[in-house]
Amino acid sequence: MKTKLSVNINKVALIRNARGEGRPDLLQFALDCETFGADGITVHPRPDERHVRYDDIPVLKSAVKTELNIEGNPNQRFLDMVLKHRPHQCTLVPDAADALTSNQGWDTITYAGFLTDVITDLKKAGIRVSIFIDDDAAKIEGAAKVGADRIEFYTGPYAQNFKKDRFQAISPYVQAAEVVRSLGLGMNAGHDLDLENLSFLVQQIPDIDEVSIGHALISDALYYGIHNTIQMYQNQL
Template sequence: MTRLSVNINKVALIRNSRGSNQPDLVQVAKDCEAFGAQGITVHPRPDQRHIRYDDVPALKPIVTTEFNIEGNPTPEFLDLVLAHRPDQCTLVPDTPGQLTSDHGWDTVSDAPFLKDVTARLKEAGIRVSLFVDADEKMVEGAKAVGADRIEFYTGHYAHEFAVDPEQAVAAHRRGAKVANEVGIGINAGHDLNLDNLRYYAQEVPGLLEVSIGHALICDALYYGLQNTIQMYLRQLS
């Protein structure tokens, strides 16, 4: 079964809007795991508008499943990750001030940089995943620089799903075939939701993990966090 990692950025965004500790991010992470989540994901950005750098040392000791830190590998970000050593680090090519992640790495053009960063993280015992578009060359490039996994950017898939599910997933299916052939693990994330998740998981062979935050937290406003996590798990079962 594909594993579900819950991204708690939007919980932190709500907390930060009032300058207090409500909701309590640590307690929410504990509850997500108790409700069935198989991982916790955070994505600290330079402006710290949601997850803050000081959230990481508070979360690391209490996450008992898989702790995944994702973000742009700036020097500050790498210092944070290397200091706290999550189970997985997902490298994302965000620019400063970017509203949300909207594209993957060019693993060919950026190969020297990615190879160096990947080696540093793996030497620290951290599994490395690279955020990539569903492109066979980018998958091969990720393997060439030493990454353990890729994370397919699924924003385009989610946008096109309502119009033509088969066309929407076709590139991801091809990319997954290449990933399986070269021996690199497959994660996926961005705009996956209760409508499009089951189809994606069924059509992408070897999908190990999905990271879902925005849609899951939106659904939790209506269904409650425990029920929502179980609903997402059922889509993956």
């Protein structure tokens, strides 16, 4: 089964917010991404709303026809919003309020009690839950124990080391993927994936359910156009 492509539209919202005039139209962009071949739409509303805003969520939820994935740190405001609008998937990310971008996975052992409570509430609402996580067997086992449906590999280190030695870069993830499978969890991946390193990732771990890509994909779209770019990423998958 082919790995699905979820397009993160945060950077489109960032451009819109720079002028505050509704251009580009975030909703239309999301719908166009679906038309052009995206398998899902990802958003990551941060506390300062510098990208996607909280008031974007109900509009997107009512219109997205593929899958809507909302990711973020599960503070109370975030959880209230997710439980109200019920996306198909919620990805829990432990980013600090002032983080420029996500840069680490959850410590599912230290935060086991907290994550168990959060995941229980989300799953009661019929929301699939994924946990952003490093390539660490103990933390992956912890994700299973707290009730996650899937993990999302933080692929920043893979992308950073890809040009030096792609086989060495992917090796920890291949081993971690074995742990994921043994626990019966689904498997997503995201962060710093691009047209250069994506194909190798899914060749080595072909049962990844979904990749979430934003910054690189939107950057490529400045050159190739969003229609062409989505097709290019789908070809890599």
